[in-house]
Amino acid sequence: MSNPRIPRPFFCGNWKLWGTLSDSVALATGVRNAVAAVTAADVAVGPGFVALGTVADKLKGGSVGVAAQDGYWELKGAFTGEVAMAQIADAGATYAIVGHSERRQYFGETDETVARKAKAALAAGLIPIICIGETLAERDAGRALAVVGKQLDGTTSSLSDDELGKSVIAYEPVWAIGTGRVATPAQAQEVHASIRGKLVQRLRARGQQIRILYGGSVKPDNISELMKEKDIDGALVGGASLTVDSFAKIVQQGVTACTRS
Ligand code: PEP
Numbered sequence: 001m002s003n004p005r006i007p008r009p010f011f012c013g014n015w016k017l018w019g020t021l022s023d024s025v026a027l028a029t030g031v032r033n034a035v036a037a038v039t040a041a042d043v044a045v046g047p048g049f050v051a052l053g054t055v056a057d058k059l060k061g062g063s064v065g066v067a068a069q070d071g072y073w074e075l076k077g078a079f080t081g082e083v084a085m086a087q088i089a090d091a092g093a094t095y096a097i098v099g100h101s102e103r104r105q106y107f108g109e110t111d112e113t114v115a116r117k118a119k120a121a122l123a124a125g126l127i128p129i130i131c132i133g134e135t136l137a138e139r140d141a142g143r144a145l146a147v148v149g150k151q152l153d154g155t156t157s158s159l160s161d162d163e164l165g166k167s168v169i170a171y172e173p174v175w176a177i178g179t180g181r182v183a184t185p186a187q188a189q190e191v192h193a194s195i196r197g198k199l200v201q202r203l204r205a206r207g208q209q210i211r212i213l214y215g216g217s218v219k220p221d222n223i224s225e226l227m228k229e230k231d232i233d234g235a236l237v238g239g240a241s242l243t244v245d246s247f248a249k250i251v252q253q254g255v256t257a258c259t260r261s
Helices: 021-034 049-059 085-090 101-107 111-123 136-140 144-156 161-166 185-208 220-227 244-259
Strands: 010-013 042-045 064-068 095-098 127-132 168-171 212-215 234-237
Touching: 010 244, 021 042, 021 049, 021 064, 021 244, 049 064, 085 111, 095 111, 111 127, 111 144, 111 161, 127 144, 136 144, 144 185, 161 185, 168 185, 185 212, 185 220, 220 234, 220 244, 234 244
Parallel strands: 010 042, 010 234, 042 064, 064 095, 095 127, 127 168, 168 212, 212 234
Antiparallel strands: none
């Protein structure tokens, strides 16, 4: 019998701008049924805001959690179109993705706004999934570790040690998101190890417990190799989380790969 992996693996779907309410409920309940036997990992789905509360109701009491794809730092007020972290928690979510590269690229998010969102998520009782990652130009210039390190500092230095200890970090190289071009396990591990190093430098042993997810064109046929890497604790999955079959395979094969001896 193999030892449970520490930190506990986590697989989170990010459905982006996808699906009607009935599509969302069907996908969420399909995922719940397909991964019902998985006990060695946490699993969540990431519906759009309109479906979030209904999906959370359907999944209530089960083992699959719900992640919002964003959230705002203010609690209430004249912020038309925004959704407060407390509203997200009230709707039944457990996680909030913050700082996804699409939010940074298309909606002007910065490390500073991402930090505020992460802090607000924690204050609302949510677990933030804080996304960081370099562009292709930054990688080609040999700056991947420096860029990711700066983003990690910029998004987490305002969190208390306790808050950071509760958070999830997602390393998502921008050049790998939705492109079909996955980072090699060695490329991903190099960045994850440097993130781990910074977390351990700040939090000592607790830094070893923080989940660092990889995201960027994760598929059933590449998850096993990624999960064998020491500091890859799970995945944030976009396109391949949109069918029950592919997301369930990612969860099942990912768990098998990292718990095998
Ligand atoms: C994502 O949306 O966070 C993501 C990694 O997308 P994809 O898996 O499609 O590359």
